[in-house]
Amino acid sequence: MKNKVIVTGGCGYIGSHTVVSLIEEGYEVVVFDDLSNSKEFILNKIEEITGKAPVFEKVNLAKESVCKEIFQKHNDAKAVIHFAAYKAVGESVQKPLMYYKNNLFSLINILNAQVENKIENIIFSSSATVYGEPDLLPITESNEVKQPFSPYGNTKKVAEEILLDLTKSEHNFSAISLRYFNPIGAHSSGLIGELPSGIPNNLLPYITQCAIGILEQLKVFGDDYDTKDGTAIRDYIHVVDLAKAHVAALNRLLKKEQETSYEVFNLGTGKGYTVLEIIREFEKVANMKLNYKIVERREGDVPELYAATKLAEEKLGWKALLGLNEMIRSSWQWEQQLRASVKEGY
Numbered sequence: 001m002k003n004k005v006i007v008t009g010g011c012g013y014i015g016s017h018t019v020v021s022l023i024e025e026g027y028e029v030v031v032f033d034d035l036s037n038s039k040e041f042i043l044n045k046i047e048e049i050t051g052k053a054p055v056f057e058k059v060n061l062a063k064e065s066v067c068k069e070i071f072q073k074h075n076d077a078k079a080v081i082h083f084a085a086y087k088a089v090g091e092s093v094q095k096p097l098m099y100y101k102n103n104l105f106s107l108i109n110i111l112n113a114q115v116e117n118k119i120e121n122i123i124f125s126s127s128a129t130v131y132g133e134p135d136l137l138p139i140t141e142s143n144e145v146k147q148p149f150s151p152y153g154n155t156k157k158v159a160e161e162i163l164l165d166l167t168k169s170e171h172n173f174s175a176i177s178l179r180y181f182n183p184i185g186a187h188s189s190g191l192i193g194e195l196p197s198g199i200p201n202n203l204l205p206y207i208t209q210c211a212i213g214i215l216e217q218l219k220v221f222g223d224d225y226d227t228k229d230g231t232a233i234r235d236y237i238h239v240v241d242l243a244k245a246h247v248a249a250l251n252r253l254l255k256k257e258q259e260t261s262y263e264v265f266n267l268g269t270g271k272g273y274t275v276l277e278i279i280r281e282f283e284k285v286a287n288m289k290l291n292y293k294i295v296e297r298r299e300g301d302v303p304e305l306y307a308a309t310k311l312a313e314e315k316l317g318w319k320a321l322l323g324l325n326e327m328i329r330s331s332w333q334w335e336q337q338l339r340a341s342v343k344e345g346y
């Protein structure tokens with residue numbers, strides 16, 4: 001029989017790509033999503049890509065009774081992959097309680113429901129933000145975890161601490177936190193990708209929305225960092241590679257290959273690019289000039305982040321395969337197909 005996996009936030013950006021990978025690998029997927037930052041039509045697109053629609057439950061997991069009930073209904077699942085969370089850094093500074101409530105209540109409710117129903121494996125969406133401004137590059141998993149710059153980032157740090165504590169008290173419980181660097185790109189079909197609500201905070205959707213004429217001008221936040229061209233360096237990773245890492249982590253959990261019941265892996269390519277390098281690559285891919293200007297640094301941004309990838313390679317047997325050109329090409333293809341389908345009313 002196929003293993004059943006619950007994917008919270010499975011209609012979202014990274015969630016939907018992971019659902020595709022899971023279905024392709026033969027898993028039976030149930031998506032829990034409240035659609036607060038995603039659209040239900042993504043499920044149809046997943047079906048178009050894989051030939052199979054995941055079971056869908058529209059639920060707000062921050063509500064304890066709702067969470068309890070839905071887990072009872074699906075108590076034959078073997079694992080949870082937990083993506084569902086608020087993720088806008090700036091908004092979290094304005095509304096910290098909303099972030100702590102949503103991101104931590106839902107995690108605690110899910111973990112309680114897992115323990116009750118003996119669903120003893122979880123993969124958690126964490127972030128490189130838990131490293132704060134790192135002292136050492138590339139960042140290994142044993143780099144110090146620091147106070148993140150935003151309440152959003154802190155929800156990731158606290159969530160990881162909750163998972164560690166739980167795996168100590170519940171002896172059969174296993175957890176893996178995956179610390180994402182900068183996910184970009186979209187599925188090669190052009191059918192699923194990032195759907196930012198409102199004005200995007202992240203670089204790639206901002207660039208593609210400028211290029212397609214929704215936004216006027218990209219602001220490059222600072223060109224006075226100590227980097228080769230003065231703009232900040234990030235480790236961009238293709239969302240399809242990221243999705244595959246979740247399948248690798250899930251296989252590790254289900255085959256009980258873990259060395260300790262709580263493990264952490266960086267997910268990046270190990271290669272850093274500056275903001276100007278990203279702009280140049282986009283201009284090449286889209287064959288156009290991008291309207292941008294250099295402005296002040298953005299508060300909370302660190303100069304340089306890129307991952308050490310060895311641990312994921314050794315333990316998960318996973319490595320990012322897709323390069324920057326493919327990441328940017330697929331982001332641009334997605335933006336163009338999305339806008340064409342918006343005109344047709346989806």
Ligand code: UFG
Nearest residue numbers: 127128129201202203204206219220221232234275298301
């Ligand atoms: N940038 C711009 N202009 C923009 C947007 C971004 O110049 O309009 C720059 C940023 O200053 C940064 C780079 O592009 O140097 C990447 O910025 P993003 O906002 O795309 O990504 P961040 O690295 O700031 O944040 C990402 C995730 C967070 C996570 C963090 C962890 O979005 O969720 O990585 O490092 F917390």
